[in-house]
Amino acid sequence: MISKSYANLLDLANGNFPAMEEPRRKVFPRTMTVAGVLSEIDDDQARSVSSDALSAVTADRLIVVANQLPLKATRVTDEKTGELLWDFKWDESSLYWHIKDGLPDEMEVIYVGSLKAEIDPSEQDDVSQMLLEKFKCVPAFLPPSILDKYYHGFCKQYLWPLFHYRLPFSGGNGGRFDRGLWEAYVSANKIFAQKVIEVINPDDDYVWIHDYHLMVLPTFLRRHFNRLRMGFFLHSPFPSSEIYRTVPVREEILKALLNADLVGFHTFDYARHFLSCCSRMLGLEYQSKRGYIGLEYYGRTIGVKIMPSGIHMGQMESVLKDSCKQSKVRELEQEYAGKMVLLGVDDMDTFKGVNLKVLAMEQMLKSHRSLLGHAVLVQILNPARGKGRDVAEIEAEIRSSSERINQELGTPGYMPIVLIDKPLSLSEKAAYYTISEAAIVTAIRDGMNLTPYEYVVCRQGISGSDASNSPQKSMLVVSEFVGCSPSLSGAIRVNPWDVDASAEAMYEAISISDFEKQMRHEKHYKYVSTHDVAYWARSFFQDLERTCVDHFRSRCWGIGLSFGFRVVALDPMFRKLTSDVIMDAYERAQNRAILLDYDGTVMPQSSIDKRPSAEVISIINRLCSDPKNTVFVVSGRGKEDLAKWFAPCERLGIAAEHGYFMRWLADEDWQTHAQNASFGWMHMAEPVMRLYTESTDGSSIERKESALVWHFQDADTAFGSAQAKEMLDHLESVLANEPVVVKSGQYIIEVKPQGVTKGSVAQKIFESMFRKERRADFVLCVGDDRSDEDMFVMIGDSIKADVIVNNKSVFACTVGQKPSRAEYYLDDTVEVINMLENLGDLSGSEDSDS
Structure with a gap:
């Protein structure tokens, strides 16, 4: 289907867009953002974009924005000229590339993001045009001075550790907040916003922003397009409010995220922490209605979505059919004949807990000596995504521990721990999955981690084959601190910090009965195969549609400067x-x-x-x-x-x-x-209020002639709100037969006559x-x-x-x-x-x- 934004993307690539762009922009006016001044959308213009139809009927494009495009870039030599050229192809391992599988067939997907390869400025225009024509991708080229501070600085040295619960207590223990790195982060997000603005049609397009690299992007887009339908999904953990409140720009980031219409998380814990931060720092309370969670923010309802992502089943089955992989399976079966393989597949990262896994393996072998010579931990170490002293220290610890254990417990022809630190293709990893008795994930904190999903699918085998039709078995040992843990109810969950407990869990995984392994595998495979990446994308997009269904029925004002900018959405007659x-x-x-x-x-x-x-x-x-x-x-x-x-x-x-x-x-x-009204109920209500006042520091009771009011505006926000809800139920129960009403207000609970x-x-x-x-x-x-x-x-x-x-x-x-x-x-x-x-x-x- 031809995009309503541009009749042909080639027009944009060739620079022939201004004539088409301006009429569309007039339909959807920009909003001034001068502090204290409201710029109201003209009534005629507001009516021109209103629609009572569901957005899915009129929209045909989704713009996916991520830090990196789902592309692989390599340098090739032109056979005729000998000139070095760029060659691009889809990165089929990228989660973002598979989003399209969960969308309607007619929906067009455009990707905005940076490239993994460094493109010379003289080549950037040609590369941009080629990517737009061939892949519908819009590259964002970040200047080197911004890129390093934005990605390796603010993202990897500051946000990544903090979102994984590690605070920079000293200068050498992770990166402390640096105003210059924050400014680079903001500048990078502005560049991404500019690239989105180049291709967007705000009337019909949806925008889906991904991960912690682009958390302030929603503000830049919302400043231009008040009614843009926009979602954000965080693929990392969101820390508790006690951790997050240490961020000097905490409110700026929260307010930026609230400029999206739907904010998604992998688990309820991450969503709960986000909601707690909104409550404690912005005074916002969420409501749950018919299974949906929403935050009221200046007349807009921001949805909160909880949905773990999945893997691409088609891709995994394609990998399993790979003839190269099949031969690799036979090789590994021969290499580890007579052995019980426990498998770990992790990035070389400080939060993956590989060092703890190695120690747990040692403890298991020492506690169960009969496994010596039979049990092997094969640990695949993917290349590190970040850099720094912490990563080097963890890697050194893993290697030294492995060498020590192999020397102490190994014998000729048997090494308890096998480290594989070279890059492996997905086909090669699938071969290891296939021959392993159990997969072990001991991350101390991880956003999602799809390794267990891939393992379960590989153990099932190719759909329709004799192997897949016969009972299969698999076992998982999963850290309770990873995002996939809640969805894998048959896994043995562990606290990775408890090495002894992890060792016993690993022993249980390989010694449990085959029938139990089959039952757990069947349960896991049913979930993983039905909750794939397409299911995740479809679920998120449907919720985004539902959240935005009334966008064009409201009158909107953009107010505030910088990250204080927000959109006020009100009734058209207001x-x-x-x-x-x-x-x-x-x-x-x-x-x-x-x-x-x-x-x-x-x-x-x-x-x-x-x-x-x-x-x-x-x-x-x-x-x-x-x-x-x-x-x-x-x-x-x-x-x-x-x-x-x-x-x-x-x-x-x-x-x-x-x-x-x-x-x-x-x-x-x-x-x-009411004449001769009785206030005997006050003698019943006041002791209840006094009880909560004594246990809630910062609260107080106001006694009026006709009413009692409990104030908690000076109490801890979260605790005060929790106490208020409890008090509300308590008072309603105590006063059920009295002629009074119990009402909650802004930081108050009031009891007054009916x-x-x-x-x-x-x-x-x-x-x-x-x-x-x-x-x-x-x-x-x-x-x-x-x-x-x-x-x-x-x-x-x-x-x-x-x-x-x-x-x-x-x-x-x-x-x-x-x-x-x-x-x-x-x-x-x-x-x-x-x-x-x-x-x-x-x-x-x-x-x-x-």
Whole structure:
């Protein structure tokens, strides 16, 4: 299928894209990112990209972005000219190349990434064009000055060890954070972003970013395309919050990841750590609904996906059919005849635990002397991906331990440990898998590790062959610290640091009954063969589609600078309340209802002195003096404070404690929500709250006349939230037969009488005006938090009940751009006061005219 982005990718390769690019970009405008300034998408433009159809119907491209392209590059000599040329072919061992197997057949896949080979700058344009034409690959060429600091510096020396739980306690123990390396990391991510922007059509394309090398890339793409459908998958572990919080740029990375729509991890543990970091450092709480985990972030729901990747079954079976491999199997069977082979296949890496595996093998042979001369550990060491003193030290330890063990326990013709440190092809590795009794993985920390999967498939044999149809057997000893461990329920799980336990697990793996080995193998093969790389890719992409289904139905704003940039997604009808609109309606109205929250609406939340200023008192008095107006302050605060603060406003109505106490004028008595209400429930609720307060440092109890509130904003975020959930259940159980409601809010748990809401206050005001034949034909209701949403809902209900005139003079307004049941917003308390002042001026001029 021809891409909707470009009729032919050759046009892009030849540089013939500007004429086609600009019309597409006009459909999807860029957003300014000046601090404090919101650049709103034009209504007509917003409608032009909206769609009620599922994205899979219109989209036909996926852009896969990874640190390296799934290509192999070699230098070849042109037979005719003798000139050195670059020759490229697909790297079939790359996980990214197999992503396409899980996508719809008609979907086009474009790859963006760097090359493993170093391309001379004079050749880069020609190579780029050739890769785009032949492979649909877009290479990102990083300058050497950036490449070394980005990859070998920030990625490998800092992020990689830290994400594997190793902190740089000293200068020689891993790399410490270096601002210059971080800047190189950011610069490299910008280069990748530029390459994506060159080929992207934001209307139809999906972007799938991979791994820790590109964690800030989502921010750079989101700055350009607010509604871009974008996923990110982390292939390494994500550390616990106690480790991650040591990163000086911790919030920058988290916020960048939250600019993606779906963030994926191999295991629940990794996802749980990410969610814990979002909670502790950004104050975000996740929700689980119908099996899906989501984080609410400025009106957007960021999905969290948990799905271990798999292997490519077709590739593995192709390897097994390889005639070269078949002869290698016979060679190995002869070489290890009469031996029980335990196999390890690991990168030369500090986290693979090969040194611990060697020691466990020694312990097993010493504990079970009968295995001497029979059990052999064959350890294949893949070339190291990183470099440094730590890798060299681990390699030296492995070699010295192996030599010592072979000298102590070996005999002529028998070496307990065989190290293979030369590069092996997948066919050669498959031969070792085939002849091994057990595969041993003792990594101390690993993102996924597909070695056990490959081993199980090779032990099964080629589908349809006589060997595969007969019962097969295999055994796995797997570290509990690797990502594949949870999915291999039949494996013997070990703590690799416990060498004795690992030794016993290895002995069990080779001494267990054949029937048990067959049962475990059958269970593992069923899982591995059905949860392959295509299943993983398909599952992730389907969740990405589901997460992004409402992208074009929301209005979006891009706000913030640098890594503080984020997109605010709001209802299409949500708009800013302008003076022109409201003042015109105000002048025409005869019966006005004005309902104002206090904290966060006319009083800034950050203010220490909570008393209203003289300016606010003056404005409210001007509004109250207009006989057409019914003005109320509706607050959660106590009636004593509100009555004292607004004593100069004699005609102001006040609803205190969310409406439990209410009075219409300053000289009237307070009305209560329910006469002769019993508060015996407080004697039941307060001891429960006191119990949690004593065990939760930083928490406190606020006692109101009608309610009890437990505050935990000063407590440890995670512990406070956990205690709040526990308290909520505890209070609901204790107060099940009492006429109260138990509600959770932002860092609070509140117990109050049933039916006490700001919505009930609004209802009483509207109905009272209706009974007095002063049906409200103008309503202004302003609030900033969750409790004010009840008033916004009641306004809609009153319109349906015909208690309020159904016209365009109803203004439910929230403070700040955030998801709300209100149709309007003002940015802050300053704008609220300015608007009220303008309305007060109008009332003053009406009095003068009369």
